[in-house]
Amino acid sequence: MPTNSRAWWHEAVVYQIYVRSFADADGDGLGDLAGIRSRLDHLESLGVDVIWLTPFYPSPMADNGYDVSDYEAVDPRFGSEEDLDDLIADIHRRGMRVIIDVVLNHTSIDHPWFVESRSTRSSSRRDWYIWRPPRDGVEPGTPGAEPTNWLGFFAQPTWTYDEESGEYYLHLFTPEQPDLNWENKEVRQALYAMLRRWLARGVDGFRLDVINLISKRYPLQDVPTPHSSHYGDASSQYTCGPRMLEFLDELRDQVFDTAEKTLLTVGEMPGATVEDGLAVTGGERPRLSMIFTFEHMDVDHAPGWGGRYEPRPFDLLALKSTMARWQEGLGRSGWNSLYFGNHDQARVASRFGSRSPAHAVASAKMLATVLHMHRGTPYVYQGDEIGMRNYPFASIEQFADIDAHNSWAYGRALGVPPERLLAGLRQNGRDNARTPMQWDASEHGGFTTGTPWLPLNPNTSEVNVEAQIDDADSVLAHYRRLIELRHSSGIVVFGDYRLLARDHESLYAFERTLGDERWIVVANFSDEELDVAAALGGAVGAAELILGTHHEPPEGAVLQRLRPWEAQICRVLKGSEK
Template identity: 55%
Template sequence: MTLEQPIAIAVTPAPWWTSAVVYQVYPRSFADSNGDGVGDLAGLTSRLDHLERLGVDVIWLSPVYASPHADNGYDISDYQAIDPVYGTFDDFDELLAQVHARGMKLVMDLVVNHTSDEHPWFVESRSSKDNPKRDWYWWRPPRDGFEAGQPGAEPTNWQSFFSGPTWTLDEATGEYYLHLFDRKQPDLNWENPEVRQAVYAMMRWWLDRGVDGFRMDVINLISKNPALPDGATIGVGGLGDGFPHYSMGPRIHEFLQEMHREVFEGRAGDLLTVGETLGVTWEQARLFTDPARRELDMVFQFEHVSLDHGPGGKFDPKPVDLRELKASLARWQAGLAEVGWNSLYWNNHDQPRVVSRFGDDDRYWRESATALATVLHLQRGTPFVYQGEELGMTNAPFAGVHDLRDVESLNHYHQSVAAGADPESVLRGLRAMGRDNGRTPVQWDAAPNAGFTDGEPWIAVNPNHTWLNAQAQYDDPRSVFNHYRRLIALRHRLPVVALGDFRMLLPDDPFVFAYERTLDDTRMVVVANLGDTPRTAALDGEWTAGDLVLSNTDEVSFVSGRIALEPWSAHVFVR
C-alpha cells in the first residue's frame, strides 16, 4: 500500500465516536466560580453553554481527584475524592447531570501508571519492607557495590521525563522507589494482581456513578520489563534511556484486555476508552485499537508533534517541514484504515498552542488557526479540541522563569542553567514548547483576567485576551470559533467525513496540504495553503464554486484549472 493509493475502510457498523468530537477541559484553567484564582467544577458547569454552542459531543475532564498538585493533579492521592480546590461531589454530580442533559458525555482522566506519594497505598508501601503493600510499587535496593545515597547508587540509570533520575531514596527503609515522572509520582507495580484489581474496582465505581469512559494517561507504560535493565546513556551524569524497558512492556496487551473484561464488558451505554501511548508506531496502535482484541477504542500518538524537536530535544525546537508532517499523518491514516482508529489533535495540556507552533500567530492569526483546524478535522479519526483552541488562543509571552508553573519546565530550566546553559536560550525553548503555554486561563472576554476569575489567577492570563476572546467571536461569522462550529457540523452531517476513504494529494508540495475523502458516490477534497505566500494547486476533477462547503476566505478563484490559494487559506469541496 502506498500513501497515494485510496485507503479502503469498512463503513458498517460505525461506532458512535466515529462522528463525534471531544473537547478537553483542563479544569484548573477553564473557569473559576469562587474567586480563588483556580478553575473549578462549578465554573465548568457555568460555561457548558459554550461547549453546547460549539457542538462537541464529549468532554474529557483532566484530573479533579484529590491531589497535592505536584503535577497539577496528575499526582493523585485519592481516586475516589474530589479535590477541594475543584469543589465537592455535589458539584461533580451537578456537572455530570448538566452534561448529560445537553446530550453530551463526560470522560474522566485515568492516571494509573503512578499515584501521588501521599496516596494511602504508597504511605503504607513505604512504611516498612514487610508491609503488605510494599510490592504495590517498584522498590529496589542500591546498585551492587554502592551504599544508599551515594552518587550512582540508583538501581538503574534511567532518566526521568521531568529531568534527573527515576529513582528516589527512601531514607527510612534504605531502598529506592521508581518514578518515571516527578519524585512525588511513584509508579504502581502492575505485576501485582492486587494492584490491578484495586484499579479496576475504582474504575467500576466511576462508571457506576455515571461517567462515560476514560482517557488513560501514559497507559502504555504500565507494563515494565521486571528486570529493569540499564538504558543507553543519554543524559547528564550518566543517565540513560529506559524507555525501551518500560514502554510497551511484555504484559501491556494482557493488562488492557484484562481491564476490558473486568471493567467494561457487559456494560450498557456508549462508553469511550482513549489511551495516551507514548512512542507507539501505527503498527502498535493497530493492536491497541483492533476491536477484536478488546483493548482500547483509540490512542493518542506523538509522532506528528515530535517533528519539530531539534537535536537538543523538545526544548530545542526547529521549524516543521510540512512534507514530513503530511507523510506522518498519512502513515497513520493508511495504517489504521482497515483496522483500528485514529485520534486527531494539535493541542492538549502537554503541548504548546498550535497557531503559535505550526501557524502564524501574528499577521495571519485567524487564517492559520482556521487552516490548521480544517486540515486536521476532516481526516479519518476522532478530533480532540483543547480548551481555547476553538478561539485560536496563542502561546503566552512568559517574561522569565518566575512566570512558569509547570514542574517539567522548572526542572528543565534549573538543571540546564546549573549545567552551564545560557538562561535566555533555555527560556526561548520553554516559551516555544513549554506546557504552561496550554495552561493559561481560557479567554472568555476582555475584562480583567479575561473573565476567568475575580481573583488572582494561578498563572497569568495572556495579555492578548483584550481582543482574542470568546465574547468577541460569538457573533462574528468569520471567527475562529464559528469556523470550528462549521467543521464539527460537517462531521456530524456528512458520513464521508467519518467513514470515507482517505488519499493524500500533492504529498511532496512543501506548502499545500490537500487530500481526498470518498464514500460511495460522495467525494470531498480538502485543500489548504499552509504558508504566507500565495500559491496555486492543480486538483483532480472539475471543481466549481457550487461544490464549496467550507472556506476560511471570502471567495475562491481558479486560474487555468488551478485553484488560487491565498496565504493560509483553506477550502473544502464536496460533490
C-alpha cells in the same frame, strides 16, 4: 465492539477541559467544577459531543493533579462531590457525554497505598510499587547508587531513596509520583474496582494517562543513553512493554465490557508506533477505542535530551507524512484520535500557524480544517476554538510547570545558554496551554474575579469568546461549521484517506472518498498565495466548495488558488474527473 462497525464516538467531537484553567466560580483564581457548569452553554453551542475533564482528584499538585492521592474524591480546591454530580448530570441533560482522566501508572506519594507500602519492607502493600535495593558497593542515597541509570520524563533520575526502608522506589515522572507495580494482581484489581465505581457514578469513558508505561521490561537494567521521554534508550525499558496488551485485555474484560453502555476509552501512549496503535484499537475486540500518539507533535522538536525544549522549525513535510502514515496504518481496522493541542502541548496556532498577526485568524481556522477533515475522532483543546496563542514568557520565573523548571536546571548544568533554553520553553513549554481561558475583554478575561493562578495572555482583550460569539468570520464560528459538517457528512467520518502532493513544501492536500463521492481538502501553510492546480498537477476536475476558511473565493479559485493560510474543502463533481 469492533471499530469497523459504528460506535457513537466515531461521529463525536471531544472537548478537553483543563479544570484549573477553564472557569473559576468562587474567585480564588483556580478553575473549578462549578465554573465549568456555568460555561456549558458555550460547549453546547459549539456542538461538541463529549467533555473530557482533567484530574480533579485530591492531590498535592506536584504535577498539577496527575499525582493522585485519592482516585474517588474531589479536591476541595475544585469543588464538592455534589458539584461533580451536578456537573455530570447537567452535561447529560444537554445531550453531551463526559469522560474523566485516570492515572493508572502511578499515584501520589500521599496515596494511602504508597504510605502503607513505604512504612516497612514487610508491608502487605510493599509490592504494590516498584522497590529495589541500592547498587552493591555504593553508599545508599549517593549518586550512582540508584538501581538503574535512567532519567525520567521531567529530566531527573527515576529513583528516589527512602531512608526509612533503605530502598529506592521507581518514578518515571516526579519523585512525588511513584509507579504502581502492575505485575501485582491486587494492584490491578484495586484499579479495576475503582473504575467500575466511576462508571456507576455516570461517566461515559476514560482518558488513560500514559497507559503504555504500565508494563516494564524485567529485569530492570542500565541503558547506554539514560534520557527518557521517547528519545533515549531508557524508554525501551517501559514503553509498550511485554505485558501491555495482556493488561489492556484484562482491563477491557473486567471493566469496559461490564458497562451497560458503549464507552469512549482513549489511551495516552507516548512513543507508540503505528503497529502499537493497530494492536490496541484494531481487530474484532479492540482493547481501547483509540490512542493518543505523539509522533506528529514532535515535528518541531529536535532529537536529544532537550526534546520539545530544543526546538527546530516546523516541518510541514514531516507533519504530512506522519499523519498519513497513521491514517493509512490504522485504516479501516483501527481508529485514530485527532489532536493538535492539549494541556501538555503549546498552542498549535503559535507552533504550526503563521508568525504574522495579519494571518493569525486565518491560520487558526486553517489548522482546524486540516485536523477535523482527517479520519478519526477530533479533540478540541479549550481555547483553540478561539485561536488562543502562546504566552510571551520573559523569564524562567514566570513558568509554573515542574517540567519547565527541571529541564531548565538540567540544561543549565549541561552548559546550554539560558537564551536558548528560554526560546525552547517559549515555543513548546506546557504552560502555554495552561494560561486561563479567555472569555471576554475584562481584566482577567472573565476567568476569575480574583487573581488567576497563571496570568492571562495579553491578547485577551482581542482574542476572547465574547468577541467572536456573533462573528460569522471568527475562528469560533468556523469550528462550529466544522463540527456540524462532521455530524452531517458520513464521508468525513468513514471516508477513506489519501495524501496528495506529499512533497510540496507549503500545500497540505488530501482526499476523502466514500463510495462514488470524492472530497479534496487543500490548505496553504504559507504567507504567500499558492497555485493549487499546479501543485496537484491539474488532474482534479471541476469542484464545488463545501466549506472554506475565507470569504467566498474569487471566480475560478476553487481548487485552483489559495490565499495565505487559506483552506478549502471541496466536492469533486461527478463525471468531471480528468
